[in-house]
Amino acid sequence: xxxxxxxxxxxxxxxxxxxxxxxxxxxxxxxxxxxxxxxxxxxxxxxxxxxxxxxxxxxxxxxxxxxxxxxxxxxxxxxxxxxxxxxxxxxxxxxxxxxxxxxxxxxxxxxxxxxxxxxxxxxxxxxxxxxxxxxxxxxxxxxxxxxxxxxxxxxxxxxxxxxxxxxxxxxxxxxxxxxxxxxxxxxxxxxxxxxxxxxxxxxxxxxxxxxxxxxxxxxxxxxxxxxxxxxxxxxxxxxxxxxxxxxxxxxxxxxxxxxxxxxxxxxxxxxxxxxxxxxxxxxxxxxxxxxxxxxxxxxxxxxxxxxxxxxxxxxxxxxxxxxxxxxxxxxxxxxxxxxxxxxxxxxxxxxxxxxxxxx
Amino acid sequence: xxxxxxxxxxxxxxxxxxxxxxxxxxxxxxxxxxxxxxxxxxxxxxxxxxxxxxxxxxxxxxxxxxxxxxxxxxxxxxxxxxxxxxxxxxxxxxxxxxxxxxxxxxxxxxxxxxxxxxxxxxxxxxxxxxxxxxxxxxxxxxxxxxxxxxxxxxxxxxxxxxxxxxxxxxxxxxxxxxxxxxxxxxxxxxxxxxxxxxxxxxxxxxxxxxxxxxxxxxxxxxxxxxxxxxxxxxxxxxxxxxxxxxxxxxxxxxxxxxxxxxxxxxxxxxxxxxxxxxxxxxxxxxxxxxxxxxxxxxxxxxxxxxxxxxxxxxxxxxxxxxxxxxxxxxxxxxxxxxxxxxxxxxxxxxxxxxxxxxxxxxxxxxxxxxxxxxxxxxxxxxxxxxxxxxxxxxxxxxxxxxxxxxxxxxxxxxxxxxxxxxxxxxxxxxxxxxxxxxxxxxxxxxxxxxxxxxxxxxxxxxxxxxxxxxxxxxxxxxxxxxxxxxxxxxxxxxxxxxxxxxxxxxxxxxxxxxxxxxxxxxxxxxxxxxxxxxxxxxxxxxxxxxxxxxxxxxxxxxxxxxxxxxxxxxxxxxxxxxxxxxxxxxxxxxxxxxxxxxxxxxxxxxxxxxxxxxxxxxxxxxxxxxxxxx
Numbered sequence: 007x008x009x010x011x012x013x014x015x016x017x018x019x020x021x022x023x024x025x026x027x028x029x030x031x032x033x034x035x036x037x038x039x040x041x042x043x044x045x046x047x048x049x050x051x052x053x054x055x056x057x058x059x060x061x062x063x064x065x066x067x068x069x070x071x072x073x074x075x076x077x078x079x080x081x082x083x084x085x086x087x088x089x090x091x092x093x094x095x096x097x098x099x100x101x102x103x104x105x106x107x108x109x110x111x112x113x114x115x116x117x118x119x120x121x122x123x124x125x126x127x128x129x130x131x132x133x134x135x136x137x138x139x140x141x142x143x144x145x146x147x148x149x150x151x152x153x154x155x156x157x158x159x160x161x162x163x164x165x166x167x168x169x170x171x172x173x174x175x176x177x178x179x180x181x182x183x184x185x186x187x188x189x190x191x192x193x194x195x196x197x198x199x200x201x202x203x204x205x206x207x208x209x210x211x212x213x214x215x216x217x218x219x220x221x222x223x224x225x226x227x228x229x230x231x232x233x234x235x236x237x238x239x240x241x242x243x244x245x246x247x248x249x250x251x252x253x254x255x256x257x258x259x260x261x262x263x264x265x266x267x268x269x270x271x272x273x274x275x276x277x278x279x280x281x282x283x284x285x286x287x288x289x290x291x292x293x294x295x296x297x298x299x300x301x302x303x304x305x306x307x308x309x310x311x312x313x314x315x316x317x318x319x320x321x322x323x324x325x326x327x328x329x330x331x332x333x334x335x336x337x338x339x340x341x342x343x344x345x346x347x348x349x350x351x352x353x354x355x356x357x358x359x360x361x362x363x364x365x
Numbered sequence: 366x367x368x369x370x371x372x373x374x375x376x377x378x379x380x381x382x383x384x385x386x387x388x389x390x391x392x393x394x395x396x397x398x399x400x401x402x403x404x405x406x407x408x409x410x411x412x413x414x415x416x417x418x419x420x421x422x423x424x425x426x427x428x429x430x431x432x433x434x435x436x437x438x439x440x441x442x443x444x445x446x447x448x449x450x451x452x453x454x455x456x457x458x459x460x461x462x463x464x465x466x467x468x469x470x471x472x473x474x475x476x477x478x479x480x481x482x483x484x485x486x487x488x489x490x491x492x493x494x495x496x497x498x499x500x501x502x503x504x505x506x507x508x509x510x511x512x513x514x515x516x517x518x519x520x521x522x523x524x525x526x527x528x529x530x531x532x533x534x535x536x537x538x539x540x541x542x543x544x545x546x547x548x549x550x551x552x553x554x555x556x557x558x559x560x561x562x563x564x565x566x567x568x569x570x571x572x573x574x575x576x577x578x579x580x581x582x583x584x585x586x587x588x589x590x591x592x593x594x595x596x597x598x599x600x601x602x603x604x605x606x607x608x609x610x611x612x613x614x615x616x617x618x619x620x621x622x623x624x625x626x627x628x629x630x631x632x633x634x635x636x637x638x639x640x641x642x643x644x645x646x647x648x649x650x651x652x653x654x655x656x657x658x659x660x661x662x663x664x665x666x667x668x669x670x671x672x673x674x675x676x677x678x679x680x681x682x683x684x685x686x687x688x689x690x691x692x693x694x695x696x697x698x699x700x701x702x703x704x705x706x707x708x709x710x711x712x713x714x715x716x717x718x719x720x721x722x723x724x725x726x727x728x729x730x731x732x733x734x735x736x737x738x739x740x741x742x743x744x745x746x747x748x749x750x751x752x753x754x755x756x757x758x759x760x761x762x763x764x765x766x767x768x769x770x771x772x773x774x775x776x777x778x779x780x781x782x783x784x785x786x787x788x789x790x791x792x793x794x795x796x797x798x799x800x801x802x803x804x805x806x807x808x809x810x811x812x813x814x815x816x817x818x819x820x821x822x823x824x825x826x827x828x829x830x831x832x833x834x835x836x837x838x839x840x841x842x843x844x845x846x847x848x849x850x851x852x853x854x855x856x857x858x859x860x861x862x863x864x865x866x867x868x869x870x871x872x873x874x875x876x877x878x879x880x881x882x883x884x885x886x887x888x889x890x891x892x893x894x895x896x897x898x899x900x901x902x903x904x905x906x907x908x909x910x911x912x913x914x915x916x917x918x919x920x921x922x923x924x925x926x927x928x929x930x931x932x933x934x935x936x937x938x939x940x941x942x943x944x945x946x947x948x949x950x951x952x953x954x955x956x957x958x959x960x961x962x963x964x965x966x967x968x969x970x971x972x973x974x975x976x977x978x979x980x981x982x983x984x985x986x987x988x989x990x991x992x993x994x995x
Contacts, residue, residue, distance in 0.1 A: 146950035257943035261936035305895030308841035
């Protein structure tokens with residue numbers, strides 16, 4: 007069976023609309039973040055306790071809240087986890103090392119004597135560990151960013167040997183700096199480092215005409231921002247597992263982008279006399295369309311199965327990956343390629359052609 | 366060309382068989398019902414342990430269990446870095462001993478840096494026990510060990526108690542009469558020498574250094590031959606040797622009556638490792654404990670006291686305690702023995718009378734101590750007086766140093782020790798000396814231990830996660846398999862074969878490297894299913910393209926694989942980079958994800974490029990296959 011024999015759809019001409027949509031989505035995401043005061047950090051990053059109770063019979067959230075109040079808990083959140091028998095209690099840690107669970111359990115035993123429960127999960131993260139996990143997450147983001155940038159530059163911009171060398175050196179520099187105490191001990195410095203690195207990478211790309219690298223990186227940033235935005239809109243928690251999902255999305259999206267870029271690099275020298283870059287890219291998109299749909303489809307099937315059947319614990323992770331796959335596939339066509347075209351016409355060889363056309 | 370093909374095919378089959386071999390323990394273990402497992406843990410614990418070691422390890426989030434990170438609470442007292450290190454070492458020692466009592470198989474206890482201890486206990490979910498583990502202060506006691514002859518008598522009493530109350534476990538297990546065997550040398554792993562307790566003045570030499578023990582005859586308990594009776598046990602039958610009798614005492618390795626052996630090691634008994642779970646089961650029984658406490662034995666001299674016993678304590682009572690794991694002895698055929706002691710329950714002295722302890726190298730010219738590791742003990746004023754009386758009274762007897770109910774060391778009192786300064790000789794290594802010094806000082810930590818992080822998953826949630834995870838994986842796999850055939854027909858079939866081989870290889874690698882499978886790890890596996898297909902898709906789409914351009918089948922296949930290869934490599938490398946980063950910075954479950962993802966990528970690359978190619982080559986080299994349904 008073959009659905010698409012020699013497809014020839016129009017993609018590129020719709021890129022301005024697509025970019026609009028993307029910007030609107032990112033905008034909504036940012037708005038949501040602002041309204042909610044940042045992402046909903048899980049206890050991995052803020053410290054605190056998260057306890058899941060599995061009751062025999064259904065129990066209302068309000069009943070649980072009053073029980074917590076009576077047990078002397080001050081800052082807490084109660085939600086249902088899956089169904090009305092599972093209750094997730096989140097607490098801020100008041101002092102160190104109190105026996106929260108014990109206090110809560112005796113209160114439950116008192117107030118709900120005929121509704122037995124078991125403690126299914128009990129996570130307590132002290133403040134020190136919370137800070138460390140935050141650092142680890144940021145470092146992980148940084149390291150993968152640098153790793154990917156170096157790899158892309160080697161892979162796609164190998165003609166500019168000097169450029170690759172500069173990227174390599176800069177990357178290693180950032181990595182070494184990032185593991186020093188100053189950066190590690192402060193969120194602000196780490197974020198600053200990340201932003202700074204991106205800016206410098208931007209300059210490198212400018213200087214050495216790393217058009218492919220720019221396209222890929224912008225697509226990646228777009229993917230992460232949209233996913234985080236959606237999570238904020240849906241008010242979903244961001245913990246370590248979700249950060250892991252984000253990194254995986256980055257890897258997957260890059261996959262997709264590379265497949266397309268590989269094709270473009272193959273076709274460009276052959277067709278540049280005949281067609282403009284836009285047309286070449288459109289042709290390539292059509293060429294790989296079969297593969298894109300197929301792979302996206304199979305990966306989506308398995309993830310959807312995981313979302314439906316995988317259970318509450320892994321569901322947020324699976325949802326993140328699901329969003330990421332869709333957005334990642336979209337971004338190769340409608341973010342990475344337009345950036346490529348834009349760059350080409352502004353800074354690269356296309357400058358002259360565009361000027362000629364305009365004249 | 367055909368020969369080459371045959372060779373490659375054999376290689377693939379070899380890999381397949383190898384993988385199945387690695388997976389066999391996991392499958393076998395999974396199919397054991399819980400009661401069978403419990404039986405095996407009593408009758409053949411070594412065998413069970415081996416099966417578990419060669420199976421896929423399940424992470425805590427799938428097994429249920431606790432993960433704890435402990436650190437010293439520095440808020441009230443400032444500790445410099447040396448004190449910090451020392452305190453953590455001491456805490457580690459205490460924790461190790463205590464965790465032993467939880468009875469967890471293979472608990473993970475390790476230092477993380479200089480300031481933290483990480484503990485992982487599978488199957489334990491009681492947070493209050495965990496707190497007790499951490500917050501109780503350590504209990505150091507010095508107890509008098511009873512001689513072997515008395516131990517034998519107590520064993521007989523226990524035998525009677527068991528028989529009287531009909532409490533025999535595994536009645537079909539055969540345990541022959543204890544007999545005096547030939548003497549043979551038993552080498553310890555580190556030349557573990559018996560230790561002696563000396564005062565400032567050295568006394569005369571003790572007996573020979575090497576331990577002489579009888580070796581067990583092959584058909585007795587503890588030998589490797591017992592493994593074959595496992596099958597009999599599992600099927601409920603039992604082999605009966607002539608004149609054999611089941612008994613508690615038969616589980617112990619009996620000491621031959623050789624004067625030299627008796628002189629050196631006259632107090633402890635040994636239990637072959639395989640028998641330890643059974644012995645522990647028996648010792649847990651209230652009737653057995655009663656029999657031990659009430660045992661009437663000779664030697665009234667033992668029951669002078671230097672502290673008044675508490676109200677409810679029977680002054681004359683006895684107890685049975687185990688030696689620490691690292692004092693296990695290894696026999697000539699690799700069978701390990703655990704030490705077990707009978708002792709007076711009431712301690713001669715407790716840790717509060719110990720002022721200081723340190724490890725050092727002996728100086729001077731005495732061959733026994735020069736340049737050998739020693740442990741120096743310094744007692745408090747009050748302790749020194751009691752200790753002088755104790756050492757005078759119990760000369761040539763063993764004094765066990767017990768931490769949290771485990772016998773850490775049991776040196777022999779060689780001289781009367783006045784003044785409260787004692788040295789322990791015969792310590793096998795400097796490391797052991799340092800450990801002993803830590804144990805002696807373990808009594809009090811300068812700052813309390815707190816729980817910095819604790820993650821507990823209930824076993825029901827863990828089992829639930831495994832079930833859901835595997836079901837999703839299976840269903841997802843089926844969907845993909847079917848879909849590939851529908852869309853790529855023959856090629857899809859080939860890709861399916863590769864995918865299944867893929868999954869087997871991934872699981873086998875996990876089992877072979879003893880890697881841990883976590884819930885995100887299962888998700889990684891599922892993701893791999895989706896992504897493994899990508900390589901095949903890339904190849905097939907290229908082949909289709911080439912065919913459309915009019916190339917011959919062979920040529921199309923060749924070009925397809927060639928062109929697709931670099932793209933496959935690229936996309937896998939990028940995902941691999943993220944996996945490496947996740948492994949480096951991630952916590953336990955995420956590490957599991959990174960591992961399955963990486964292994965999955967590697968395996969799928971192998972199967973997609975190598976295996977499918979071979980299948981295609983084989984197919985097209987038959988007679989006149991001009992086209993394939995693709």
